[in-house]
Amino acid sequence: MAPTTCTISLTVNGRPHVAEVEPRRLLVDFLREDLGLPGTHIGCEHGVCGTCTVLLNGASIRSCITLAVQADGADISTVEGLARGGELHPLQDEFSAKQALQCGYCTPGMLMRACEILAENPDPTPEQVRSAIASNLCRCTGYQFITEAVISAAARMRATDVTEEVAS
Numbered sequence: 785m786a787p788t789t790c791t792i793s794l795t796v797n798g799r800p801h802v803a804e805v806e807p808r809r810l811l812v813d814f815l816r817e818d819l820g821l822p823g824t825h826i827g828c829e830h831g832v833c834g835t836c837t838v839l840l841n842g843a844s845i846r847s848c849i850t851l852a853v854q855a856d857g858a859d860i861s862t863v864e865g866l867a868r869g870g871e872l873h874p875l876q877d878e879f880s881a882k883q884a885l886q887c888g889y890c891t892p893g894m895l896m897r898a899c900e901i902l903a904e905n906p907d908p909t910p911e912q913v914r915s916a917i918a919s920n921l922c923r924c925t926g927y928q929f930i931t932e933a934v935i936s937a938a939a940r941m942r943a944t945d946v947t948e949e950v951a952s
Contacts, residue, residue, distance in 0.1 A: 792856040796821070797865030805852045812836045812847035814855075815862060823863035823892045827921075834920030837893035838862050844900045844919075861899070863892035874937040875899065884933035886924035894920050898934045906942055910935060 789804040796819060805814060815821045815838070824847055827835035831849035838847045839861040866873035875898050878884070885891045894917060901908060901916045908916070913931045922930065 790853050790856075792853055794855050794858050794860055796860045797862055803852075807851070807853055809852045810848060811838070811845075811850040811852045811855050811860075814852040815847060815860070821862050821864050825889055825892055827889070827893075832921070833890070834893045834897065835890050837896045837920060839896055839900060842900065842903060844897050861896065863895055866895060866899070873899075874940045875902075875934070878933040878937040878940070879930070882929050882933040882936060884925060884929040890920060890922040890924075894922065894930060898930075898937070901934065902938050902941065906938055908935070908938060 788806065790807055791802065791804055793800070793802045795801070796815065801819065803814070803818060805818070812824055812826055815824050816826070824838055825835040826848060827833040829848050831846035834846070836846055836848040837844050839845070840850070840855060840858050842859075842861075866876055872880075873895075875895050879891065879895065884894075897917055897920050898913075901913060905912065910931050913934045914927060917927065917930060917934070
């Protein structure tokens with residue numbers, strides 16, 4: 785007979801957590817309900833739209849199709865981990881300044897995907913940004929403002945010569 789719960793140990797936004805979860809518990813539900821981090825949104829629940837995107841060991845994943853047990857031992861970063869000491873992350877600041885959010889539903893997933901993009905390439909072209917964010921759906925902005933926000937945030941991050949890390 786299979787166990788009814790599994791013990792997982794993971795770090796979320798720099799904080800260690802040990803929890804008992806059902807083997808079929810989705811990571812998105814664990815983050816939102818068990819850890820009280822509602823910033824990770826639930827959209828299509830099929831891994832298509834990207835609203836549930838979080839970083840697992842620095843790589844973007846769809847938390848709506850990832851089991852919490854699959855994150856055992858991992859470092860998870862959610863949108864709640866972006867701001868530091870009351871200061872918005874440059875991506876958050878530029879999303880606001882460039883009107884890269886309207887309804888805001890895709891924004892957390894888009895921000896996390898953008899973090900991964902800039903970690904891989906701190907000076908992307910607009911075409912590279914557009915190609916990389918195509919994996920996340922937005923029905924409001926048409927992606928132009930999002931692209932502009934990512935490019936502006938990248939420039940700010942390079943100008944400060946400080947590597948902006950997401951709490952992991």
